[in-house]
Amino acid sequence: MKIRRIIGQGVQSLNANRLRSFFMMAGTIVGIAALTTIMALGRGIEKKVMQQVETFGPRAMMLIAGGGKDMPPPDTTVTTLTVDDARAIQKQVSGIEIVSPMAWRFRINVKRDVHQYQAVLWGVEPSWHAAWNWYAAEGEGITNEDVATLARVCVIGQTIKRELFGDEDAVGKRIYVNKKRLVVKGVLSKKGSSPMGTDFDNRMIVPITTAMRRLLNVDYVGAVRIITRDAGQMPRQIKEIRALMHARHHITPPQEDDFRIVSPVAIAKMARGTSRTLSILLIALVGLSLIVGGVVLMNILLISVGERQKEIGLRRAVGATRRDILSQFLTESLAVTFIGMLIGSGLGVAIILFLKKATRIPVMISWESFALSLAFALLVGTFFGVQPARRAASLDPVETLR
């Protein structure tokens, strides 16, 4: 194939002028390295977001006492959310699988003999286990009977168990919360910590009635966890829950809500934070650097066409058509951006591996970034190579050989 021979000529020419070739590809290398890195960062953040959504529960919603938009620390002073609200939601909003109200206290002293620990206390209904998919690894979980009888029992997290009992068996033992005696009836399975670093295993659950009447002495709850049957229904359900809560709490919209609803969508939005805007900005910068690199490439090629007039004339004299000359110069331009892309991708991967090792910044290499880099490189090579190639092809051999 003639075109293969002509491509060979272009590659030989690049190889014979390595310094010039390097300057031609510098812009592409930097641009593609940046693109690869930024895409890996974006991917990493997205993966973290998905993890958080997964932790929160893709079909879960939280109705939390206290207004506000995002997720500030729960406001435990708001006293308007009740167990009755939870019942009303269960009754009036369709497509809901679980509604599980929870009373909570975020710092509560738990004692056993001389051991003491500051735990998170949740008063829950038996549906809590299913709502969080979190069950007792030893002993038993909270039952309907526990709730009905205000049983003085608790199920503790792994951290609490370790702090209070060490290696000893905890089930059946007594602990004290607010000087009230509770019997440990189970130990929750290990949950680990959230992507944000919060320890989930420092919590203990008690029957919701026990929590409200015996331990905390309150008639309100902190939050209601709601599990829908179908994530697709969630927008409608959120709307209905909000309307229901407005009605039940006598709120007319300009007035501020005394509750908020957190959904996976909100969690994802929060987790992404400003990263999306930032990455759009960075991608724009990458685009800019590729364009600048392309302009540099084009200028060096134009200079090179000027310097290589005799070569072009000779090639024409020995039989190269205008098209052959065009092909050779376009080959040179494309080869420069292609090799620049390979080096840039390599550099980008090196940066990513470094970030992975040396920092906690989430990164993830993806094939899409290679595909995108390739597309960009060929686009830049073609776009900025065409004009110099045309100029080379249009040279008159008689003039150039003079």
Added chain:
Amino acid sequence: MIAVENLGKTYTNADVATAVLKDINFRIAKNEYVAIMGTSGTGKSTLMNILGCLDKPTAGSYRLDDTDVNSLDDDALSHLRNHKIGFVFQQFHLLERATAARNVLLPLIYAAEYPEDADQRARQALSAVGLVERMQYKPNALSGGQQQRVAIARALINDPEIILADEPTGNLDRRSGLGIMAIFRKLHRQGRTIVLVTHDQAVAEHARRIIVLKDGRIDEDRVVENQRDPEVELDAFTEKEDR
């Protein structure tokens, strides 16, 4: 093989027409060895460019092997240059960064079919000019005479019908120049057609026929009576040096 009739070339620059060639008529048969001679500015380079299908006349006709060159488009002219014409230039015009072998192979890059025995042919072409042992040298490692011999090998690679040489010895010392002329003589003996363009009477007399241009017209078209023999002169040269 070459038939030029009433050929003329006029350049128009800023509405001023300059006639470089006027009413040129000649024929060159196969296996002729012709020198086109004239002082600078007489249009001999323009004539060579036209004969080499690099340029087109503005008047008259040029037929090469029964092909009316005037009627061909740019691609067809490139094709014709590629397989019928071998150029040898005063400035050699080699690719500086490529080896002698790669330079010699250059015309084959643009041939319709790349011959399987290309490397063998390059070797043959280089051995025809006595440079086979320098195949892998780059031009800057070769003397002027050697570079011109590489250029001749390049002109031979496609086995062309005509070799067009424009002042081939112009940039060379006398001895190297004689070496080049000896190669042309050998190629002529092998049956090739050679057209030599020069301003130098002494160089022109290596040919069998001289066409003299003057002010764009043919002034003289004669057979050389005492054709010079570069081999003999080279021997004499060597003897003189030895002494």
